[in-house]
Amino acid sequence: MWTFTNDKQWAAMARRFPEIRDMAGVVQDPRHHAEGDVAIHTQLVLSALTNYTSYQSLPVDSQELVWTAALLHDVEKRSTTVVEPDGSVTSRGHARKGERTVRELLYTGYRLDTSPSFVEREQICKLVRYHGLPLWIFEKPDPLKTLLQASLEVNTEWLTMLARADVLGRICTDQADLLYRIDLFEEFCRDNQCWGQPYPFVSDEARYYYFTHETAYPDYVPFPEAGSEVVLLSGLPGVGKDTFIAQHLSDWPVISLDTYRRKLKISPTDKQGTSYVVHLAKEEAKTMLRSKTSFVWNATNLTRQLRQQLIDLFTTYKAQVRLVYLEVPHQQLVRQNETREHVVPGDVLDRMFQRLEIPALWEAHDVQYFVPERIESTISS
Incomplete structure (x- = not known):
């Protein structure tokens, strides 16, 4: 089984991985993260995740993937964090940039004993990329299309698990509201046949048609076109x-x-x-x-x-x-x-x-x- 590191003590990981060491001192907006910097937040997220019953029931190899994503989900707040003129703190684009950083770390294998398989690596990368989606999906122009698209790239059950740990690993006044949003996301997944699995399109052509036509329905079956x-x-x-x-x-x-x-x-x-x-x-x-x-x-x-x-x-x-x-x-x-x-x-x-x-x-x-x-x-x- 692939393991990110056998020594999961924070101090040991910080010595070994600059990506983790850099989390210390990266400020967060106290309105949303009164617990402190990114290093403190990440440690709280890992604690919340490993105490989560659903996480404990996962196979060990699946636990490692979700754990690694939780460890690295905010890795690029170090490069995207900005203190705005009004004093607020933002880190726009940290998930997208974090996906690329995690992919490079896991692909090159530097400082790793072994690298994960392609499928394992990409699941971790996409958990990092989409970790905020359960909170904001209903603010997207087309929530259903956004959900079905994400379901083709990431395990939505694991994503929900990570999102809950992310919220529980912070101190904020709207924690209950954030957890409610995640509950709604879970129900949205279950209602649309993509809880922990990709949406089951009837064919490759139907899948492609749905994502290239604004008004298409997921269950529409297009006629094949006669081309090369x-x-x-x-x-x-x-x-x-x-x-x-x-x-x-x-x-x-x-x-x-x-x-x-x-x-x-x-x-x-x-x-x-x-x-x-x-x-x-x-x-x-x-x-x-x-x-x-x-x-x-x-x-x-x-x-x-x-x-x-x-x-x-x-x-x-x-x-x-x-x-x-x-x-x-x-x-x-x-x-x-x-x-x-x-x-x-x-x-x-x-x-x-x-x-x-x-x-x-x-x-x-x-x-x-x-x-x-x-x-x-x-x-x-």
């Missing part, structure tokens, strides 16, 4: 995208941004040149889409915004999009990058990973993950 199939690859340089194509799609035509760059001798850092490369690739794609020819789009496609622009283009021509994310262990990634013909500098690769947004199930008609069962690391403390 596009395989959109996503992954860092060096994960083996070319190898994947050779093994699984060797007879498919491939549109590769790198091929265009090398042919035209355009550097990846040349923004104007890259825009021209993307234009040429899109024109080639349109030709294939018009003739209903299936093809592979081979590029890193690290951000959701970039992937969405491409998927919107492909689906305009009625194509079915299969989004394939590839990943290898960090040490293997470094090794494979160093042996490539076109090596990406290490600092550039690190920045690319920091920008990475793992594809979500709702982004395309079909989303697949080609990753190892467990990402091992030999780096220890």
